[in-house]
Amino acid sequence: MANISTSSLAAFSRRWVAVSAVALIVAAASGARSAGPRFYPDDPLWVDDDRAFDASKTVEIEDTNGYDFVVNTFGHPGERRDVRAMNVNTVDEVPDSTWFTNRIGRRDLTIADLVKGPDIVDRVSLDGWVVSAGKPSGRQPGFRMTDPRGQLYQIEVDPPSNPEMASGAEIIGTAFYHAFGYHVVDVYLAELDRQALVLAENATIRDPLNGHRRRLRRSDLDLVFDRAARMPNGRYRVLVSRFAPGRPLGNFRYSGTRPDDPNDIVAHEHRRELRGARVFGAWLNHDDSRGVNSLDMLEISNGRGAIRHYMFDFGSILGSGTVFAQRHRAGNEYIFESRPGWLTLATLGAYIRPWMRIDYPDVPRSVGRFEADAFDPEKWKPEYPNPAFDNMRPDDAFWGARIVSRFTDEMIGAIVKKAQYSDPRATAFMTQALIKRRDKVLSTWLNQVCPVVDPKVLADGTLTFGNAAVDVRAATPADRYGLQWFRFDNATDTRTPIGERQTVTAATGRAPAGLLGAGDYVGVSITAEHPQHPGWMRPATFFFRRAGGEWTLVGVERG
Amino acid sequence: MLRISAVALLLGLAVAAPAFPQEPATRAEADRQRRAAKNDNLKPYEPGGFERAMHFVEERGVFILGREGFYPKIGSLTTGSGFAYGVGYRDRDLFDKVAVLDLWAATSLRRYWAAEARLSLPRLANNHVMAEAWAGRRDYPREHFFGLGPRAARGDETSFAIRSDLFGGRAAVRPLSILMAGAALEHLSPDLGAGKDPRVPSIEERFTTATAPGLGESIDFLRSTAFLEVDYREPKNAREGGWYRVDLSRFSDRNNRQHSFTRVDTDLRQFVGLLAGRRVLAARLFLSTSNADDGATMPFYLMPTLGGNDTLRGFREYRFRGPHALLLQGEYRWEIWSGLDGALFYDAGKVADRRRDLNFSRLERDYGFGFRFNTDEAIVFRVDAGFGSRDGKHLYIVFGGIF
Numbered sequence: 001m002a003n004i005s006t007s008s009l010a011a012f013s014r015r016w017v018a019v020s021a022v023a024l025i026v027a028a029a030s031g032a033r034s035a036g037p038r039f040y041p042d043d044p045l046w047v048d049d050d051r052a053f054d055a056s057k058t059v060e061i062e063d064t065n066g067y068d069f070v071v072n073t074f075g076h077p078g079e080r081r082d083v084r085a086m087n088v089n090t091v092d093e094v095p096d097s098t099w100f101t102n103r104i105g106r107r108d109l110t111i112a113d114l115v116k117g118p119d120i121v122d123r124v125s126l127d128g129w130v131v132s133a134g135k136p137s138g139r140q141p142g143f144r145m146t147d148p149r150g151q152l153y154q155i156e157v158d159p160p161s162n163p164e165m166a167s168g169a170e171i172i173g174t175a176f177y178h179a180f181g182y183h184v185v186d187v188y189l190a191e192l193d194r195q196a197l198v199l200a201e202n203a204t205i206r207d208p209l210n211g212h213r214r215r216l217r218r219s220d221l222d223l224v225f226d227r228a229a230r231m232p233n234g235r236y237r238v239l240v241s242r243f244a245p246g247r248p249l250g251n252f253r254y255s256g257t258r259p260d261d262p263n264d265i266v267a268h269e270h271r272r273e274l275r276g277a278r279v280f281g282a283w284l285n286h287d288d289s290r291g292v293n294s295l296d297m298l299e300i301s302n303g304r305g306a307i308r309h310y311m312f313d314f315g316s317i318l319g320s321g322t323v324f325a326q327r328h329r330a331g332n333e334y335i336f337e338s339r340p341g342w343l344t345l346a347t348l349g350a351y352i353r354p355w356m357r358i359d360y361p362d363v364p365r366s367v368g369r370f371e372a373d374a375f376d377p378e379k380w381k382p383e384y385p386n387p388a389f390d391n392m393r394p395d396d397a398f399w400g401a402r403i404v405s406r407f408t409d410e411m412i413g414a415i416v417k418k419a420q421y422s423d424p425r426a427t428a429f430m431t432q433a434l435i436k437r438r439d440k441v442l443s444t445w446l447n448q449v450c451p452v453v454d455p456k457v458l459a460d461g462t463l464t465f466g467n468a469a470v471d472v473r474a475a476t477p478a479d480r481y482g483l484q485w486f487r488f489d490n491a492t493d494t495r496t497p498i499g500e501r502q503t504v505t506a507a508t509g510r511a512p513a514g515l516l517g518a519g520d521y522v523g524v525s526i527t528a529e530h531p532q533h534p535g536w537m538r539p540a541t542f543f544f545r546r547a548g549g550e551w552t553l554v555g556v557e558r559g
Numbered sequence: 560m561l562r563i564s565a566v567a568l569l570l571g572l573a574v575a576a577p578a579f580p581q582e583p584a585t586r587a588e589a590d591r592q593r594r595a596a597k598n599d600n601l602k603p604y605e606p607g608g609f610e611r612a613m614h615f616v617e618e619r620g621v622f623i624l625g626r627e628g629f630y631p632k633i634g635s636l637t638t639g640s641g642f643a644y645g646v647g648y649r650d651r652d653l654f655d656k657v658a659v660l661d662l663w664a665a666t667s668l669r670r671y672w673a674a675e676a677r678l679s680l681p682r683l684a685n686n687h688v689m690a691e692a693w694a695g696r697r698d699y700p701r702e703h704f705f706g707l708g709p710r711a712a713r714g715d716e717t718s719f720a721i722r723s724d725l726f727g728g729r730a731a732v733r734p735l736s737i738l739m740a741g742a743a744l745e746h747l748s749p750d751l752g753a754g755k756d757p758r759v760p761s762i763e764e765r766f767t768t769a770t771a772p773g774l775g776e777s778i779d780f781l782r783s784t785a786f787l788e789v790d791y792r793e794p795k796n797a798r799e800g801g802w803y804r805v806d807l808s809r810f811s812d813r814n815n816r817q818h819s820f821t822r823v824d825t826d827l828r829q830f831v832g833l834l835a836g837r838r839v840l841a842a843r844l845f846l847s848t849s850n851a852d853d854g855a856t857m858p859f860y861l862m863p864t865l866g867g868n869d870t871l872r873g874f875r876e877y878r879f880r881g882p883h884a885l886l887l888q889g890e891y892r893w894e895i896w897s898g899l900d901g902a903l904f905y906d907a908g909k910v911a912d913r914r915r916d917l918n919f920s921r922l923e924r925d926y927g928f929g930f931r932f933n934t935d936e937a938i939v940f941r942v943d944a945g946f947g948s949r950d951g952k953h954l955y956i957v958f959g960g961i962f
Contacts, residue, residue: 067610
């Protein structure tokens with residue numbers, strides 16, 4: 001009996017060892033697939049290869065205005081979650097991709113660079129161009145023209161009530177959004193002689209009365225010019241937009257991913273450049289920043305397709321409502337917002353929404369309705385909820401605000417001048433309003449997290465860093481900084497505090513003795529104390545990796 | 560045996576391992592593996608039912624209502640007709656977009672009928688001149704008549720049928736964008752009949768030609784009109800500005816001149832916007848006065864009326880009728896949401912048998928509230944509830960606007 005028992009135990013033991021070994025191997029195999037090291041050797045990645053797989057089989061997604069409004073107003077598309085943006089690299093920045101190209105945020109741009117923006121040529125002349133089609137959609141009247149080389153352009157006019165307004169907004173918005181880093185189409189201003197227009201033999205239009213495509217007639221153009229501002233010389237100032245290369249795939253959405261695009265793996269509501277676009281939208285009053293004002297183009301290169309994502313249609317930013325001066329509500333309240341509506345209804349209108357009291361300055365008509373005094377960046381809203389904007393966290397906003405902080409007064413003035421307002425008061429007002437709004441954006445969104453930036457650990461252990469808010473005078477210097485050093489194990493993602501917490505008053509510190517002598521990763525967590533900015537107490541944590549004899553920044557956590 | 564099994568299992572796992580993606584060595588490779596995984600499971604984009612429905616409504620539905628060629632004619636034919644439906648045919652770019660042709664015929668839930676052909680040239684001479692011509696037939700079987708003058712009693716309600724053939728034309732010049740002046744000529748052949756409303760007696764059972772001039776007669780009229788209109792509303796569903804119009808009309812009895820008369824209608828509407836135009840004070844003064852030729856009488860069915868969804872909203876349609884009329888309306892409108900306004904209103908007015916009685920004493924009054932679904936250009940649909948009149952409460956659901 002005892003022998004049997006011993007034998008059974010031995011057999012059980014062997015079986016247990018074997019099963020355990022198998023379980024360990026399986027666990028190791030699966031674990032290895034789900035959790036890699038925190039930092040890979042190629043971190044931080046500055047280019048996201050989101051052209052890796054062929055996307056040429058994607059189909060068009062063309063949302064209608066009503067659908068986009070209803071879904072985003074009464075539904076909750078996408079995921080609303082307080083989670084870090086999912087496409088940032090390890091230093092909390094956005095890599096270049098088909099969505100975004102780091103420009104002013106990462107490198108110095110001259111004023112000439114900014115003003116040039118996406119432009120391919122200095123100016124366009126419409127000589128030799130032919131009218132090739134009507135304009136199928138959009139509020140701004142216009143049509144399409146083709147240049148002698150066959151390149152297609154969209155031509156749009158300003159409303160008679162507000163000459164230069166929509167075209168000016170488009171020019172300014174395009175230059176800014178290009179500098180931010182978004183893909184935009186190049187747009188130009190030109191003068192058009194209505195009498196000299198030549199209609200192409202095969203020009204067609206989708207009849208606005210019945211939707212049927214038919215031959216374009218001169219009377220179709222008359223309808224456009226009936227709703228166009230005419231210049232004193234009898235000509236028309238027009239906006240000329242070059243068609244982006246590739247095959248149109250409709251618009252992108254601010255939530256989810258395209259199910260048929262293999263490269264689109266990050267839910268759009270969790271993309272940093274879409275969340276942070278709220279900052280830019282607020283600054284420039286781009287209340288029309290919604291999915292239907294975006295553009296996806298399929299580009300084929302070396303037999304492989306990839307989608308480039310564009311922001312476009314800036315004709316209703318700033319003080320422009322495209323065909324009228326911007327409404328008072330725009331930027332202040334969604335088109336449909338439950339609570340203020342019910343309050344207004346219940347009180348028979350005695351409840352007054354705050355934006356109704358905004359006193360807009362008396363400005364040239366080309367400016368439309370725009371102001372900076374009542375502007376509150378945090379309260380700014382687009383036309384209806386935007387899932388990516390709703391997900392914007394302080395670290396997303398900080399990213400956007402840092403880009404905004406790169407625009408000097410001179411840069412802003414130069415971009416506004418590109419709009420070629422005939423009234424110098426318009427240029428002056430717009431410039432000053434944008435400067436004032438920029439300062440409010442920076443004061444708001446540079447101070448919600450600890451704004452420590454650009455940390456460097458020198459070989460002798462000296463730490464230096466900057467303060468993004470102080471650097472642009474969005475805050476006074478911190479009373480003191482708190483530093484907690486740690487050693488970092490990249491394989492297990494664990495931090496081991498080293499030394500006591502340090503308190504310094506200047507933007508500099510020193511690594512504890514011995515910390516830099518061993519290991520490949522170290523880090524420091526920094527908080528700042530400022531009586532007006534409690535957000536500065538949210539630590540900013542920086543990770544450094546030994547590379548040769550130096551320590552290079554490899555990771556940033558903020559907020 | 561067990562050992563062999565375990566080894567075999569381990570070997571099997573080892574062999575199977577390459578089926579998993581290899582552990583990425585770089586971030587770029589890790590991202591590529593995620594994309595590869597999605598690439599292996601790509602799904603075609605499938606729009607949902609709601610998305611398809613919205614596409615249909617926005618891409619096709621709008622064209623169904625506003626389409627060229629045949630189109631559904633829906634709405635209202637006249638005050639009190641009830642919801643009307645029918646079919647129309649239009650061509651809005653005749654002669655290279657110079658002219659608009661609109662033909663339609665419709666009936667209503669109350670069995671009103673109408674048909675019309677209209678040719679308009681709305682934008683001649685660079686928008687400075689407009690002209691139009693029309694011909695039509697109206698067949699309204701349940702028009703209400705309570706008697707003439709301010710003392711008409713609700714208990715005297717009757718109905719009558721009126722069928723009218725008409726044709727005419729008008730032309731106008733617009734020297735300024737806010738100013739239009741013009742003239743019109745129209746031939747009318749109204750033909751009266753017994754009312755078809757089963758709830759009330761027909762007009763001839765209670766009234767005579769003495770109390771309802773024109774009753775039982777077939778009279779052809781030639782109406783010639785001159786008008787002046789100033790319109791500086793901003794926008795057309797006004798939140799600011801004004802709309803003023805004066806019509807001087809001569810109705811000539813083409814049969815025996817016993818019913819010829821002259822009429823002047825003045826309609827003044829003023830809008831004051833407050834709080835970014837989200838609150839609007841709207842006021843209207845309407846005055847109509849007529850002069851019958853010596854020895855002639857004015858037919859009751861061509862007299863101005865008060866009562867109904869667009870005049871005195873605390874009263875039934877056409878409750879008051881007389882040769883002279885005065886109407887005062889005031890509204891306080893407040894925007895609840897974009898596209899929906901609330902309104903509090905007050906109406907006062909009277910009809911008079913004599914012009915000297917056209918004053919502000921003994922006005923009929925009502926008040927109420929309403930809701931308006933609107934765009935910048937027009938009120939699309941509204942609900943008004945009128946109270947405070949001597950005729951009790953009235954609820955109006957209307958496809959269309961108010962002043």
